[in-house]
Amino acid sequence: MTSARIYLDYAATSPIDPRVVAAMRPWIEEGWGNPSSLHAEGRAAREAVEAARAEVARLIGARPNEIVFTGSGTEANNLALLGLADGACAADHAHVVASSFEHPSVLEPCRALRRREAVITLLPVTPDGIVLPETLHGAMRPNTRLVSIMAANNVLGTLQPIRELSEVAHAGGARFHTDAVQAVGYVPIDVHRGGIDALSMSAHKLGGPKGVGALFVRDGIEIEPLLRGGGQEGGRRSATENVAGIVGFGEAARIAREERVDVAARLVQLRDRLHRVIAERVPETYLIGDRYRRLPGHLCLGFSGLENDTIRLMLELDAAGVAVSTGSACSAHTAAEPSYVLTALGFDQLRARGALRITLGRRTTAEELDRFAEILPRAVKTLRPVAKSSHFAGVQQ
Ligand code: PLP
Secondary structure: OOOOOEEOEOOOOOOOOHHHHHHHHHHHHOOOOOOOOOOHHHHHHHHHHHHHHHHHHHHOOOOHHHEEEEOOHHHHHHHHHHHHHHHHHHHHOOEEEEEOOOOHHHHHHHHHHHHOOOEEEEEOOOOOOOOOHHHHHHHOOOOEEEEEOOOEOOOOOEEOOHHHHHHHHHHOOOEEEEEOOOOEOOEOOOOOOOOOOEEEEEHHHHOOOOOOEEEEEOOOOOOOOOOOOOOOHHHOOOOOOOHHHHHHHHHHHHHHHHHHHHHHHHHHHHHHHHHHHHHHHOOOEEEOOOOOOEOOOEEEEEEOOOHHHHHHHHHHHHHOOEEOEOOOHHHHHHOOOOOHHHHHOOOOOOHHHOOEEEEOOOOOOHHHHHHHHHHHHHHHHHHOOHHHHHHHHHHHO
């Protein structure tokens, strides 16, 4: 990949921070001890894992013993859904609530729970991509055990009213889990003030390595493990720890804690300017998702008349040196189908096919966005049907 390329797909994954690589290197090259071993090599690895646990905990206002390291955000979500709800569900057809635009790593465990006799409610969202507390309130039942609502949607970037939602869940006697994979490191999160019982994270979304995530589980809450074996992670996730990955996650968490406020302020400015320029240069562009309640670096845009061609637009941009996404990277192989996230907003079948997800991050520069703002209008013009472009001609002059 040449440095001239413009990477605007931070919601899919973020480039690893060089400070994270430097922190990880000794734990790949020299510190290869097993943290469960009692000898010096093992003790050194254990110390490194525990230092990282303290950093990850600090980023979200948790205590270190409340952090369970996992192999991904996907695993953290599976552990939360299956580990907090499963036992209870089989026993009494317990009720679990999630929103209809959760990430597949929440929706699929919900489907698995349904096969195990749980009753699942998927909440509707507003046309702006927000889950309203009153909607959750109306869905609560006496036997609702678990509510899982994401902190930020991965396609739209919209931020959910987590504190209000957790209050509704608790008032109804349920536990509250949030998939905060997109939000952690970009918006302030305090699990205790936010009334959160469980929260999922993933290192690679905030400048850390791939293949390491974590689940916060509030002190005193029992969780049924997915992986059983040697009893690592307090018995909540057996497996020899990925020491270098965990150290990298800890360093990414430290950097995010120290720099988040400045990075977020810069991203909001860059993103809003980019949005203004695109709206001026590309006729009939529409913003998808709430204008204000969104992640700092996140834009989700539709282009009238091009909804069916969003993949072609993405590929055209790719050929011109720009990496963006048509929605979620995880569902790129099914991108020709209407997106369930856009469908959840009430979009019709055509509009639900077409969104360009443009996500900025720590390394994004104003100069890159200036270049992108030149490339995008050309790409849209190339693809818009001839009849459409003549219709737009007046607007463009
Ligand atoms: N949850 C959300 C909201 C995500 O955006 C993603 C990844 O795209 C995940 C969970 C899964 O995380 P991981 O890639 O670490 O499995």
